[in-house]
Amino acid sequence: MLVVALVALLTGVEVRGQEATKTIAERLGYSRDAKLLIVHADDLGMAHSVNAATMKALETGLVNSGSIMVPCPWLSEIATYARANPKADLGLHLTLTSEWTSFRWGPVSSRDRVSSLLDKDGYFKLTETDAAAQADPKQVEMEIMAQIERARALGIQPTHLDSHMGTLYQNKELFETLLRVARSQKLPVRVAKTWFTQADFVASVLKPNDVYIDRVLDINPSVAPQDWAKFYSDELKKLEPGVTEVVIHLAYDDAEMRAATSDHPNWGAAWRQRDFEFFTSDAFRKVLQENNIKLITWREIGKLIK
């Protein structure tokens, strides 16, 4: 028995050793030089405008993944979509902030159990830095588990996890909490290899069996509205091999979204309409084709988790 166990252990080590030399693209069954892209819409459930634009974009197949904010008022609408589209690549956008001033939300857990996450009015805090600075990691773990449980209770089978406004990437303790929950749920998390050099705690928290992608691409407020399509097209034309997630924010530039984001042009209504227009366009489809970019999902990545 001891010998068998020892052989199994050594084999395991060897397999992990072999796996470690393979790129994530290779582990997924693609060649080392394949350019693989997840086109991921954040913030589902936040507002009807977000849900409507993202569901429309998912229909095109050009946007092929998204994540859901469980504490938000329009969760039920997107849960209905998730139940009707069980193959959709929908994860959870774990939420610990409520960033718009006209339109707010709070925790799934009982408020008195997660008081470190709340502002004076009982909502989540406005910024990720305030949220991270004051959050008790035990309360964070309780709340994100409650979000996962509520999602499952509504018939959402999440394929992955990420963190709204990056709150759970703000410090080592919160990142460890996110990874611990993700491992317990056997779900992949938005973590990119390029982050290892940006925050020194990232590599130290990861364990050999954790799965991560190569890079995350997103637009930022320095890009002028008229340069939106050019920015994305240029980035995709020079896309490096491996797995890239392009993180986008879809909604319509309508009354609801303008009111929600009125004091906040970054990631606001017009921003989201521009993202919607580019990522549902023939121009985007053509860039994918001409540059040999293949779309993949978090569902595929999740299969690597044992």
Added chain:
Amino acid sequence: MLVVALVALLTGVEVRGQEATKTIAERLGYSRDAKLLIVHADDLGMAHSVNAATMKALETGLVNSGSIMVPCPWLSEIATYARANPKADLGLHLTLTSEWTSFRWGPVSSRDRVSSLLDKDGYFKLTETDAAAQADPKQVEMEIMAQIERARALGIQPTHLDSHMGTLYQNKELFETLLRVARSQKLPVRVAKTWFTQADFVASVLKPNDVYIDRVLDINPSVAPQDWAKFYSDELKKLEPGVTEVVIHLAYDDAEMRAATSDHPNWGAAWRQRDFEFFTSDAFRKVLQENNIKLITWREIGKLIK
């Protein structure tokens, strides 16, 4: 001292006796035959579309009162309006139901303290009958006090109270709870004399110092959309003297509101647009003038409470 106290007591009784013979119109300083109307928009805070349409209608002066749903996602937008318009006649639309299936909300209190108010997903229940049947009155009192406290913390100074979907009028215990809270806050409540014959507990719960109006007028689903203006005009033309509250529901027939109310045409997006159109119209202004109907507010009624 005993004599002074006795005289004071007798005087008090006498004043109350005199007051009791006066109509509410007379107590407000109007003649017995004055036709007094509160034009009251429910559901503020529920959605941006509701807030936007109601704020627009309040600007006309033809709609002159409204009440706010504290647990709802767009509370913050209407709280900003309330702080900027401290003379606006805004009350609280105490909320124990979450009736739309795509778009939900839950309690202000910690969920584990008000479990009798929740559905299996942690939201308020869909219907007022389910909510009333299962609600623990102590939990109801805690939750409605929490709603009042949160409103005040956000700078809303409520002029009156009423109950979303009439949940707090469903049985004697809940009605007693509403009245007890209202008395403690010295706020008038939507209660009409005509209800005394409709629910036998109403008169038995009221105390001599409680203030109530004569009647509440609202439209119902049996009125065809094309008869909307005619219904309201006809009702106003035959308005009886005393204090009437016409309870209306304003919003725009837009994407947000259509999605929120998609499975629920009654009190839906088109319904609310029709209410908005009539109550901001010249036709309504003309009916008021031609029928000598004077608009009053809950703020005036509240002054009768000692």
